[in-house]
Amino acid sequence: MAGQGDTDLVQKRVLDGPLDVHPSKNAVVLHYRVEAVALSEYGEPMIADSKDCRKIINVTGLIAGVDIEHLARHVVSQCPLIKPSRLPEVQQLLVYLKNRKQTNSGFQDDDALQASSSKIQKQMDDLETPLEKATMSGLDSYLELLYEDIPAKIKGTGLILQLARVPDNLIELITNESQFSALSRVLRDDWKKSIDLSTNIIYIFFCFSTFSDFHPKLAQHKVGSMCMLVLEHEVKRYQSLQEDLVAKRKDCGMDPSAKAEYDKLKKRHGQLMKKQETLLRVTLYLLLNLAENTQVEQKMRNRGLLPHLMTLLDRDSQELLILVVSFLKKLSIFVENKNDMASEGVMKKLVKLIPCENEILMNVTLRLLLNLSFDVGLRLEMVKVGLLPKFVALLNSDKHHKAVLCILYHLSMDEKSRAIFVYTDCIQMVMKLILECPDDGVVEVETLALAINLACNPFIAQTMCKGAGLRLLMRRALKSCDPLLMKVVRNIARHDGPTKKMFLSYISDLGQVMKSCADNEDLLLEAMGIMSSITLPEVDYDKILTELQLLPLLLEKMKDPATRDDLMLEAVMLCATLATDIKCAVKLAEAGISEVLIGILRAKQEDDEIVLQIVFLFHQLVVHESSRHSVTKGSTASEYLLELMNDKNKSISNLCSVTLDLLAESDKELAAKLQFERFQWHNFQWLEMMTGKALLKEEDLDEDYLDPRILHTAADLFDSPELYYNLQYQVENANGRLLQTSNPITSDEHQLLGEYADAMYDVTSTMPAQMGFVAEDDRDEPYGVDMEEQHPVLSMLSNVGGQIAIKGTLWRPPSRTY
Secondary structure (H helix, E strand, O other): HHHHHHHHHHEEEEEEEEEEEEOOEEEEEEEEEEEEEOOOOOOOEEEEEEEEEEEEOOOOOOOOOHHHHHHHHHHHHHHHHHOOHEEEEEEHHHHHHHHHHHHOOOHHHHHHHHHHHHHHHHHHHHOOOOOOOOHHHHHHHHHOOOOOOOHHHHHHHHHHHHHHHHHHHHHHHHHOOHHHHHHHHHHHHHOOOOHHHHHHHHHHHHHHHOOOOHHHHHHHHHHHHHHHHHHHHHHHHHHHHHHHHHHHHHHHHHOOOHHHHHHHHHHHHHHHHHHHHHHHHHHHHHHHHOOOOOOHHHHHHHHOHHHHHHHHOOOOOHHHHHHHHHHHHHHHHHHHHHHHHHOOHHHHHHHOOOOOOOOHHHHHHHHHHHHOOOHHHHHHHHHHHHHHHHHOOOOOOOOOHHHHHHHHHHHOOOOOHHHHHHHHOOHHHHHHHHHOOOOOOOOOOHHHHHHHHHOOOHHHHHHHOOOOOOHHHHHHHHHHHHHHHHHHHHHHHHOOOHHHHHHHHHHHHHHHHHOOOOOOHHHHHHHHHHHHOOOOOOOOHHHHHHHHOOHHHHHHHOOOOOOOOHHHHHHHHHHHHHOHHHHHHHHHHHHOOHHHHHHHHHOOOOOHHHHHHHHHHHHHHHHHHHHHHHHHHHOOOEEEEHOOOOOOOOHHHHHHHHHHHHOOOHHHHHHHHHHHHHHHHHHHHHHHHHHHHOOOOOOEOOOOOOHHHHHHHHHHHHHHHHOOOOEEEEEEEOOOEEEOOOOOOOHHHHHHHHHHHHHHHHHHHOOOOOOEEEEOOOOOOOOOOHHHHOOOOHHHOOOOOEOOOOOOOOOOOOOOOO
């Protein structure tokens, strides 16, 4: 009766807390608080206490077709702590757990670490641990064992480890400052004395490291720094033992006793390596958890973590390699670490892991290679070590399909690597993935991206078109209206050769796509690109332009300022392709395309690609005499072409020069302007040096010849003798060598230069209109003026031989080339 009365004097109450999902398991975590109140004999509260608790509810049966509502009711019924009113909240958590499980099926990094952790726990259970079961009430006695000898310390740490492996005990353990300090001290002082002791203590710290809230406590006791020391020591110990084994094997020879000693050493080495691998795995896992903080990760890198990881890649333990590769994958995000891996020869070490029997190890290795494949040099190294055929062989693997596709896409970005795909089965497999996809399904973006890159190679494009390849691709592209699939076809159409003729039968279909999908700019862009690539002499472009009624659509897209730049560029390129036909060129010119192009030039003058294609379209229009007049009449196209003739982009300037030459054949006024612009541009530096401003004026030009009085204007500059003091003259020697003289010019010589300029007007006023003093007669034969006989100043300056050539005054335009 007394016990019953005592129970009545204590009241317990459970308060609901938040519901959450477990970070790694398929479980729901319930947080709650238990409050206990002691009542007096009169029923008044005397002492109150509370404790925060947590319950993990494991959830099974999260398969594809599971009834979430029924499963949530089952969870609530099995756990009295969860009130029925929280059923919707449980359903949401179960949906999240189901989706998280499906999402992680492609990249199994968390699964890899979880599997490795399970292996560690299993091996720790196999170690020699105390037979007694640890309890929280005996924690003080376990701590006292840490002050005894090594076997007692191993026993004490083993008992504490049993407690630390239960997550509910971690909060109480972390608040015991003396326990944490004692463990840190023992690890710092005795980690070299016993590998079992080091493993136990680091495993205890690892249990805390799985929760980010405990990381500051670990950092306070410098756990990460001590683990780095353990890692460095064990790596060096392994290398030393391996060297001893190799030396012992060489020395044993045929001596039976030496051979027996070698076998004994090898057996002892194997036992030690088994324990060391467990220690290394738990150490790396702890460091990996602490590396969530990028600042801590940087400190690890500064302590030489990366070389140790690269050394551990040579080990054979697949469980250890999972952690090593996972750590390398995390480090590879930063370019400095990626460069260090490249210098350490990471590809030669990873090539042995592809393929391997352990699916988890192979998956995490592929993810590391995916990170490294963003570097051009490492992509070439992958191809060099022979990884490309191995990647292609994994395309049919469901577990690694997506990761392999991403890596192959990166490899296909390089032209050199793209050519190697010809010698693999990748082309056939990619075509199979595209064509065998259900009609109502969507082809993977990664597959289409890989196909787009591969189609840039002419030989691969021909391979894709073999048999019914192109017909099936076009049928699927036209039916699905997939812009990416159309881009694959567009890249195939770019190549010259037999593949281009295969597109003749699809011109009408492409035209219908352009008309019906005008609002779908992505699809319209690719259709225009395919059409503009069909440049064959047997194509009747006028029929295409007329029957498909493409002209209004093209003009609309070019006139609309809201049109995307890439779509506007394709419209201009398609017009240039159509303008190869003289009838189409006339129709384009009569439709006022010149003013439309000038408007685009004003708005897009900074885009060199658009400017170049517009100039090319002008060139296509002026090639035909029937459309040339329509371009120049009432248009400012020639003025814009004159401005672009001296553009920094050589392709633009050269194309403008050729186009203006064609226009100048039928326009004398334009020919004079063109002549003036070329003279002024060629002599720009000399004119600027003389005047600091533009010297030549447009009115100085005449229709038939260049007025040489411009030299008289230049002679006015000679009024200042100081301008030519110590002036260096370039003198063209008879044998073509360039000599220099720096003799000062006297006043008499200065006067002679001015007189020479006046005299040259009389000599050259009847010459044909050619820049400089070398001209051509009616028979196109060059003749010249012996300037040395015209004025004594040339004789005066010819003391080094040859004739003087002041920059800018003796220039002849190059012959026209097409």
